Amino acid sequence: MTMFDIISLVIGVLLIVIAFLAINSKKLIKAVLFLSALSMLSVVAFVLMKAPDVAITEAVIGSGLVTSLFVFTLLSVRRGESK
Amino acid sequence: MKNLLALFGSLLLALGIILALSNNTLFPSFGEADLSDRVSDEYLTQDEIDALGSANIVTSIVVGYRGFDTLGEVTVLFISSLGVALLLGSSAKQKRLELNFKPNFMLRVGSRALFGFILLTGIYIILHGHLTPGGGFPGGTMIASSILLLYLADDQFRAKIKSFKILEGVSGSLYVIVGLLGLLLATYFMQNFLPVGTVGDLLSAGVIPIIYILIGLKVGSEISGIIDNFLTEEEAK
Numbered sequence: 001m002t003m004f005d006i007i008s009l010v011i012g013v014l015l016i017v018i019a020f021l022a023i024n025s026k027k028l029i030k031a032v033l034f035l036s037a038l039s040m041l042s043v044v045a046f047v048l049m050k051a052p053d054v055a056i057t058e059a060v061i062g063s064g065l066v067t068s069l070f071v072f073t074l075l076s077v078r079r080g081e082s083k
Numbered sequence: 084m085k086n087l088l089a090l091f092g093s094l095l096l097a098l099g100i101i102l103a104l105s106n107n108t109l110f111p112s113f114g115e116a117d118l119s120d121r122v123s124d125e126y127l128t129q130d131e132i133d134a135l136g137s138a139n140i141v142t143s144i145v146v147g148y149r150g151f152d153t154l155g156e157v158t159v160l161f162i163s164s165l166g167v168a169l170l171l172g173s174s175a176k177q178k179r180l181e182l183n184f185k186p187n188f189m190l191r192v193g194s195r196a197l198f199g200f201i202l203l204t205g206i207y208i209i210l211h212g213h214l215t216p217g218g219g220f221p222g223g224t225m226i227a228s229s230i231l232l233l234y235l236a237d238d239q240f241r242a243k244i245k246s247f248k249i250l251e252g253v254s255g256s257l258y259v260i261v262g263l264l265g266l267l268l269a270t271y272f273m274q275n276f277l278p279v280g281t282v283g284d285l286l287s288a289g290v291i292p293i294i295y296i297l298i299g300l301k302v303g304s305e306i307s308g309i310i311d312n313f314l315t316e317e318e319a320k
Contacts, residue, residue: 016097020090049113052216053141056208060224065306068231072313075182 004048011045028074036067136279136288137213145218146291150273153294154258156220157301161255164305167312177315179238186236194236201229209299213288219295223302230307234314244311247304254300261290261297 015038022034039062046055104110111117118127125131126144137143145153186194205225212218233240265274273290280287 056221060221064228
């Protein structure tokens with residue numbers, strides 16, 4: 001096994017574990033943060049697979065924009081509930 | 084117990100997928116796939132690269148050969164932003180959403196310091212779309228993220244959303260007009276009608292940089308509009 005194989009294997013296992021945690025976490029904010037970590041790790045996976053175009057798009061949209069929109073939606077929903 | 088069982092099941096499924104694909108002739112290992120029976124070989128020859136003038140082959144396929152499909156993608160994004168605007172409402176009279184947290188000193192200063200760098204990176208990625216990885220979609224989203232930072236830094240800030248909408252409409256129509264010019268001056272829709280230049284120069288590849296700049300402006304203004312819709316609300320009566 002080369003170094004490349006070991007790194008991609010570790011990232012693949014971590015992707016599955018983090019996806020599982022994102023589905024199974026009780027608090028919604030934790031699920032959003034796990035989803036953000038998942039897309040950050042998949043950026044690394046895309047770079048390893050030599051697809052930099054997809055990696056840039058995933059980094060900007062998946063871990064930046066979508067996470068912030070989810071967090072803002074959660075904040076406003078919580079504000080509505082507390083009223 | 085249930086969680087452990089589910090984790091074990093998903094790991095078993097992953098192991099099964101890896102074992103099924105590792106000794107499969109239909110799924111060659113990384114870097115050993117024969118490209119000539121997957122991508123049409125003509126797109127990858129040196130003559131074809133010289134004819135289109137784009138150093139980045141992904142861009143030359145996405146915008147050069149498949150410009151019509153990209154127009155469809157831009158339309159999908161437009162319809163989704165239209166849906167968000169219909170649901171959440173977007174008028175200049177709306178006020179900023181009052182959240183439970185106030186931006187502290189670090190957030191205010193850090194956002195303003197990073198805003199310029201992120202905006203410049205987005206513009207760089209759009210302008211160099213035909214040379215390096217990236218292009219209109221990621222660059223436009225990066226510009227929208229810098230607008231989001233401005234919204235984070237100041238809880239009274241609002242972008243001029245009306246001019247964003249005008250910019251979005253103008254760049255979307257210009258995209259179609261560039262395609263129609265290809266139909267008029269050359270033979271088919273979205274065909275390149277400008278001189279190609281040297282492969283690798285900033286001013287090369289004919290209409291591809293123009294189309295990517297238009298896509299970047301459209302995507303950036305659209306997603307900024309979506310962010311504004313998310314962070315505003317109607318005034319309480």
